[in-house]
Amino acid sequence: MSNVGSHTGRKIALWILFVIVHASGGLVIGQGDHRAPIKVIIDADPGIDDAIAILTALQSPELDVLGITTVFGNATLDAGTQNALRIVELGGWNVPVARGAENPLIIPAGDPPDFVHGSDGLGNTNMPPPKGKHIGQSAAEFIVETVRSDSGSVTIVSLGRLTNLALALELDPDLPKYVKEVILMGGAATVAGNVTPVAEANIWGDPHAADIVFTAGWPVTMVGLDVTTQVRLSNDILLRIKQRNPTIGTFIHDISQFYLAFYESLGVSGGMFVHDPSAVAFAIDPTIFDVEPFAVRVAIEGIAIGQTIAASELHSNRPGPWHDIPATGVALGVDAEGLLGLLEETLSRKREPEEGPDQP
Numbered sequence: 296m297s298n299v300g301s302h303t304g305r306k307i308a309l310w311i312l313f314v315i316v317h318a319s320g321g322l323v324i325g326q327g328d329h330r331a332p333i334k335v336i337i338d339a340d341p342g343i344d345d346a347i348a349i350l351t352a353l354q355s356p357e358l359d360v361l362g363i364t365t366v367f368g369n370a371t372l373d374a375g376t377q378n379a380l381r382i383v384e385l386g387g388w389n390v391p392v393a394r395g396a397e398n399p400l401i402i403p404a405g406d407p408p409d410f411v412h413g414s415d416g417l418g419n420t421n422m423p424p425p426k427g428k429h430i431g432q433s434a435a436e437f438i439v440e441t442v443r444s445d446s447g448s449v450t451i452v453s454l455g456r457l458t459n460l461a462l463a464l465e466l467d468p469d470l471p472k473y474v475k476e477v478i479l480m481g482g483a484a485t486v487a488g489n490v491t492p493v494a495e496a497n498i499w500g501d502p503h504a505a506d507i508v509f510t511a512g513w514p515v516t517m518v519g520l521d522v523t524t525q526v527r528l529s530n531d532i533l534l535r536i537k538q539r540n541p542t543i544g545t546f547i548h549d550i551s552q553f554y555l556a557f558y559e560s561l562g563v564s565g566g567m568f569v570h571d572p573s574a575v576a577f578a579i580d581p582t583i584f585d586v587e588p589f590a591v592r593v594a595i596e597g598i599a600i601g602q603t604i605a606a607s608e609l610h611s612n613r614p615g616p617w618h619d620i621p622a623t624g625v626a627l628g629v630d631a632e633g634l635l636g637l638l639e640e641t642l643s644r645k646r647e648p649e650e651g652p653d654q655p
């Protein structure tokens with residue numbers, strides 16, 4: 296019985312931690328407090344919406360992007376890594392790119408969804424190769440070293456399969472103590488999946504890695520289909536960004552045409568769902584979202600493989616797979632206009648000359 300008591304105590308502590316992390320995040324932005332930018336590592340599989348998300352992060356004065364780590368998913372690992380380098384070079388940012396996992400932890404890798412992102416991951420725009428190269432460290436090594444060197448300050452924003460994060464945890468099991476928080480685009484708690492009736496692509500693509508990340512004991516926010524499918528980014532907005540900030544706006548507009556056509560073919564009107572940029576937007580301004588705590592586990596086999604099963608306190612208090620699982624903040628509501636406004640303003644922002652391209 297004493298075990299039950301200590302479990303309950305730990306769980307309450309994790310619930311409180313979750314509330315503190317998000318309350319403080321809300322206060323910082325909500326009160327217009329100009330603190331130092333939030334340090335982030337972006338883990339991504341670029342990917343059209345990844346590209347928009349990464350550019351939002353790079354453009355945002357609220358965020359300091361310490362590095363981009365790549366993972367297989369929307370494109371092959373090689374194509375995704377090339378795309379990350381292209382994105383960084385687009386604005387002359389001096390941000391390292393670390394190459395990550397090429398395969399899931401356990402299940403076999405599927406083919407990249409070229410019908411969604413094009414065979415190059417950027418809507419078949421077939422852009423010239425980047426000039427730069429990825430760094431020698433792997434994504435997992437980069438994550439561990441960067442987080443450890445600035446303890447408690449670094450947020451990881453994950454926009455793809457969670458393989459790199461799981462590998463980083465394997466490399467350094469104490470990593471959760473040093474990470475500020477993890478914000479991930481993935482999962483579907485209260486709505487249908489987008490790969491199977493119950494599974495969202497990033498979780499389905501490496502369910503074992505996702506379950507490790509949800510149960511690791513660090514503050515996690517899940518920005519999944521519950522909110523990302525509530526918002527449409529239209530071509531009209533992309534055209535306005537292009538007019539105001541031609542270099543980045545033209546790139547985003549061009550890569551998005553293939554993606555917009557995909558959504559149109561699904562019968563989604565008014566633009567594309569805002570998947571990955573929502574996770575970056577949460578890092579910039581969490582007050583745009585309504586978040587509730589759940590104990591999240593991932594189905595790792597059977598027909599529900601990749602499903603994120605979110606248990607409320609009622610269920611997580613009972614013995615079973617959700618018992619004593621740290622609380623994940625699950626985004627269930629979003630201010631769509633607020634999110635679209637944030638994206639449009641951030642992507643349209645022309646950096647001041649003194650903020651111009653960093654010198655390598």
Ligand SMILES: [Ca+2]
Nearest residue numbers: 342345454455
């Ligand atoms: Ca992605």
